[in-house]
Amino acid sequence: MTDRLPHTLRSDALDNRERIVEAARAVFAVDGLDVPMREVARRAGVAPATLYRRFPTKEMLVTEAFAEQMQACHTVVDEGLADPDPWHGFCLVIEKMCELHARDRGFTAALISNFPHAVDFEARREYALKAIDELARRAKEAGRLRPDFVLDDVLLVLMANSGIHATSLTTQVTASRRFAALAISAFRASPDVAPLPPVVPLAPPASVSRRSRAG
Structure with missing residues (x-):
């Protein structure tokens, strides 16, 4: 039992680290880098202390995540x-x-x-x-x-x-x-113009309608 314990702890630590990095990637991708470290810990399902033990600074977490x-x-x-x-x-x-x-x-x-x-x-x-x-x-x-x-x-x-x-x-x-x-x-240095890729609607329909009426 004691011979297997260190391996189990190392495995748990690795799992925690992977969960933290995956959570950081997900939250940074959507909300940017201003997300608090505690929120990353919450998303990863670990205690803040666990996160800081693996990544003492946000710099370390950000560079690993990206x-x-x-x-x-x-x-x-x-x-x-x-x-x-x-x-x-x-x-x-x-x-x-x-x-x-x-x-x-x-x-x-x-x-x-x-x-x-x-x-x-x-x-x-x-x-x-x-x-x-x-x-x-x-x-x-x-x-x-x-x-x-x-x-x-x-x-x-x-x-x-x-x-x-x-x-x-x-x-x-x-x-x-x-x-x-x-x-x-x-x-482009030359004046020739290449066709643009297709346009996609970004504004809500209501905003588009208001702009159209204003025009």
């Missing part, structure tokens, strides 16, 4: 860099990054936050930003990206994209695709 998203971001920018057409690669990154962030509101906040003690997270973010900057440089040299584009413009797009709220995730992602197309059109 580790998979940061890896996905890493993959997206690598795919963009590998594209022989730098403008196409740049557009691909904007489109996929917007969709990734539309699916998880908290990830945008995590990406633009400062986590000085999360070395791996910071390194991955720095890699992603430098990769986008390099891709933008190539697209400018190809004459496809407007010359006054700066890296902060991508962060601005992601911040605006995270403000999209819809009645379902599918609608939210569809709206995000349209927004990404609008952003890409604004970034």
Whole structure:
């Protein structure tokens, strides 16, 4: 009995940790990073003391919760860099990054936050930003990206994209695709205009009616 107890405790601790991370992912995705740690503990079904024992700071919890998203971001920018057409690669990154962030509101906040003690997270973010900057440089040299584009413009797009709220995730992602197309059109150096993805209704019908009557 005593020989099996340490293993049982380790297993319970692992289960608690996984529940905490899953709860954090779920609540951060919907409500952003301002959710109190106690609420994450409640959603995970553990005591606050248990949460703080596993994750003494919110920084540690946030970076763990978004580790998979940061890896996905890493993959997206690598795919963009590998594209022989730098403008196409740049557009691909904007489109996929917007969709990734539309699916998880908290990830945008995590990406633009400062986590000085999360070395791996910071390194991955720095890699992603430098990769986008390099891709933008190539697209400018190809004459496809407007010359006054700066890296902060991508962060601005992601911040605006995270403000999209819809009645379902599918609608939210569809709206995000349209927004990404609008952003890409604004970034384009040449005047030619590509068709936008389909529009989806975001405002309640009553609001639409009022606007129509006002017009």
